[in-house]
Amino acid sequence: MNIFAYDFMVRALLGALFTGLAAPAVGTYLVQRRLALMGDGIGHIAVTGVAIGLLTGTSPTITAVIAAVIGGVALEIIREKGRTSGDVALALLFYGGIAGGVMITGLAGKGAAALNSYLFGSITTISSMDVWITVALAAVVIVVAIGLSPQLFAVAQDHEFARVAGLNVRFYNVLVSVMAAVTVTVAMRTVGLLLVSALMVIPVATSQQLTRSFRTTLLLAMGLGTLASLGGVVTSAYVTVAPGATIVLLSLAGFVVAWPIGILVRRRQLLTAPFATEGDDEQDADHTVVPEAHDHEHGPDCGHRAIEHGDHVDYVHYGHRHAPHGSHYDEH
Amino acid sequence: MDPVIEIEDGAVSLGGRPVLRGISLSISKGEVVAVLGANGSGKSTLVRATMGLVPTRYGQVKLFGAPLEKFHGWKRIGFVPQRVTAAAGVPASVWEVVASGRLSRRPLLLPMRKADRAAVDDAIEAVGLAGKAKDGVSTLSGGQQQRALIARALAGQPDVFVLDEPTAGVDVASQQAFAQTLKVLVDRGATIVLVAHELGPMAPLISRTIVMRDGRVAYDGQPIASAHEVEHHHGHHHRDLHKPDSDYTPVVSSPIDHSSNREGRA
Numbered sequence: 001m002n003i004f005a006y007d008f009m010v011r012a013l014l015g016a017l018f019t020g021l022a023a024p025a026v027g028t029y030l031v032q033r034r035l036a037l038m039g040d041g042i043g044h045i046a047v048t049g050v051a052i053g054l055l056t057g058t059s060p061t062i063t064a065v066i067a068a069v070i071g072g073v074a075l076e077i078i079r080e081k082g083r084t085s086g087d088v089a090l091a092l093l094f095y096g097g098i099a100g101g102v103m104i105t106g107l108a109g110k111g112a113a114a115l116n117s118y119l120f121g122s123i124t125t126i127s128s129m130d131v132w133i134t135v136a137l138a139a140v141v142i143v144v145a146i147g148l149s150p151q152l153f154a155v156a157q158d159h160e161f162a163r164v165a166g167l168n169v170r171f172y173n174v175l176v177s178v179m180a181a182v183t184v185t186v187a188m189r190t191v192g193l194l195l196v197s198a199l200m201v202i203p204v205a206t207s208q209q210l211t212r213s214f215r216t217t218l219l220l221a222m223g224l225g226t227l228a229s230l231g232g233v234v235t236s237a238y239v240t241v242a243p244g245a246t247i248v249l250l251s252l253a254g255f256v257v258a259w260p261i262g263i264l265v266r267r268r269q270l271l272t273a274p275f276a277t278e279g280d281d282e283q284d285a286d287h288t289v290v291p292e293a294h295d296h297e298h299g300p301d302c303g304h305r306a307i308e309h310g311d312h313v314d315y316v317h318y319g320h321r322h323a324p325h326g327s328h329y330d331e332h
Numbered sequence: 333m334d335p336v337i338e339i340e341d342g343a344v345s346l347g348g349r350p351v352l353r354g355i356s357l358s359i360s361k362g363e364v365v366a367v368l369g370a371n372g373s374g375k376s377t378l379v380r381a382t383m384g385l386v387p388t389r390y391g392q393v394k395l396f397g398a399p400l401e402k403f404h405g406w407k408r409i410g411f412v413p414q415r416v417t418a419a420a421g422v423p424a425s426v427w428e429v430v431a432s433g434r435l436s437r438r439p440l441l442l443p444m445r446k447a448d449r450a451a452v453d454d455a456i457e458a459v460g461l462a463g464k465a466k467d468g469v470s471t472l473s474g475g476q477q478q479r480a481l482i483a484r485a486l487a488g489q490p491d492v493f494v495l496d497e498p499t500a501g502v503d504v505a506s507q508q509a510f511a512q513t514l515k516v517l518v519d520r521g522a523t524i525v526l527v528a529h530e531l532g533p534m535a536p537l538i539s540r541t542i543v544m545r546d547g548r549v550a551y552d553g554q555p556i557a558s559a560h561e562v563e564h565h566h567g568h569h570h571r572d573l574h575k576p577d578s579d580y581t582p583v584v585s586s587p588i589d590h591s592s593n594r595e596g597r598a
Contacts, residue, residue, distance in 0.1 A: 028422055034420070148440075162435075306505040
């Protein structure tokens with residue numbers, strides 16, 4: 001079977017491609033700010049938006065974008081004012097959004113079934129109009145996420161430094177919220193509102209198992225997200241499975257593979273990393289010569305932790321302290 | 333004398349609790365100022381207020397003569413915030429973290445130019461992390477992370493450095509490396525404001541000491557080694573707090589300050 005022979009499959013693949021690129025791009029900034037669940041919170045708000053669309057007979061996509069953007073900005077304001085902690089603010093949005101959605105859908109005289117295609121995605125029924133909206137919005141998100149990456153990175157990494165560097169921190173925070181809101185609604189048709197956060201977060205979590213820099217994390221996450229979403233759509237063309245759930249499970253499978261590799265890589269790095277634990281026990285300085293052979297001289301760059309000890313500096317060496325003494329080291 | 337940082341009768345409240353009161357001071361170009369004080373004395377808040385990170389309740393903060401809200405020359409200021417951790421939720425390499433120090437000098441949406449890359453490389457070199465540029469910051473020791481944050485401020489090539497506890501929790505070797513970096517900046521004529529608990533190897537570089545206690549300036553003058561020295565002669569100095577700025581003359585010599593090269597630019 002040639003899947004490209006079907007128009008609906010081509011549309012589905014296009015939607016999946018752009019969603020798979022955009023969701024992890026925004027997700028990287030959310031994870032960097034430790035707001036991994038923000039996409040989920042916005043997704044729940046968007047449920048209310050969809051329901052309003054169903055009630056008023058307007059396009060649920062448009063009402064969902066509006067509701068999601070309002071929700072995302074509200075979340076950012078609640079968070080910034082600092083009166084409510086980030087996770088409590090998220091919880092408020094979660095429950096408010098989903099309860100509002102269910103109630104308004106009921107008012108519209110439709111059952112919960114009407115919400116289903118938005119909650120869990122229905123990429124193969126996506127119309128060509130929806131595809132173009134998806135592609136256009138996702139393209140904007142991708143361009144902003146990459147074009148402004150130095151600024152967004154700096155703000156998410158250290159907002160105080162960013163502010164003293166003259167960046168408008170609030171603008172960039174709200175920008176990330178709006179990007180997340182747009183991405184949620186874009187991904188609504190692909191993976192569904194309840195699973196959208198997975199496509200924003202899991203590729204990033206997978207990618208950072210293997211990377212050391214932000215740039216490679218971002219790009220690898222986008223690649224992984226694209227692979228998973230295209231893979232999910234193609235799989236669902238041959239096997240009768242829900243594409244949204246397949247996309248998420250494929251991403252998770254990627255994480256399961258990358259995780260042990262990441263642990264191995266980090267363990268190898270630890271061998272060369274500086275000594276981390278502090279052996280701060282204050283013992284009397286006996287003249288006990290270190291019994292083991294030394295293949296290097298302790299100094300500022302030897303990688304062993306230096307501790308001030310009276311008039312000299314000790315170096316923590318596998319759980320005990322070495323003090324330079326002439327040609328050898330004493331135990332301190 | 334060009335004032336770089338000025339506060340006129342500044343007061344700061346955090347969560348309704350007064351943290352700073354009646355702060356008036358002026359820091360001039362080329363000064364190397366240590367802000368000392370116990371935990372909770374308001375020394376960090378003082379510095380954060382001058383950077384606009386906490387709002388002032390009363391009074392006025394000026395940077396380079398411009399009121400804070402109208403100040404746009406942020407590229408002239410290199411800020412090293414108190415280190416909680418240099419690592420965020422996503423890995424970032426030392427080079428990337430230091431490169432964000434160039435942002436105040438880079439136009440929006442354009443890639444880094446040669447000069448930007450060179451400045452980042454130089455800054456990393458200056459703090460002795462050259463071999464670690466590609467490593468993730470989270471894999472560095474506390475002292476190395478702090479050095480990366482200092483490099484980030486250096487990368488912007490500012491002429492004012494504001495450092496909030498740059499040596500807190502940093503091993504002695506890194507402290508000595510930091511003092512050497514600082515000396516290079518002092519010799520170049522940089523203005524430096526440094527919040528510290530203990531000065532350690534930085535002490536010989538300081539030209540003026542401000543001691544904070546209970547949200548007020550308890551001492552402002554010749555360099556002293558630690559905040560405890562002020563405890564003894566603290567009677568009721570409060571009326572002295574509002575002495576005019578001109579009363580202050582930059583210190584060119586003091587018992588522990590032997591760098592005579594500072595005379596030239598005072």
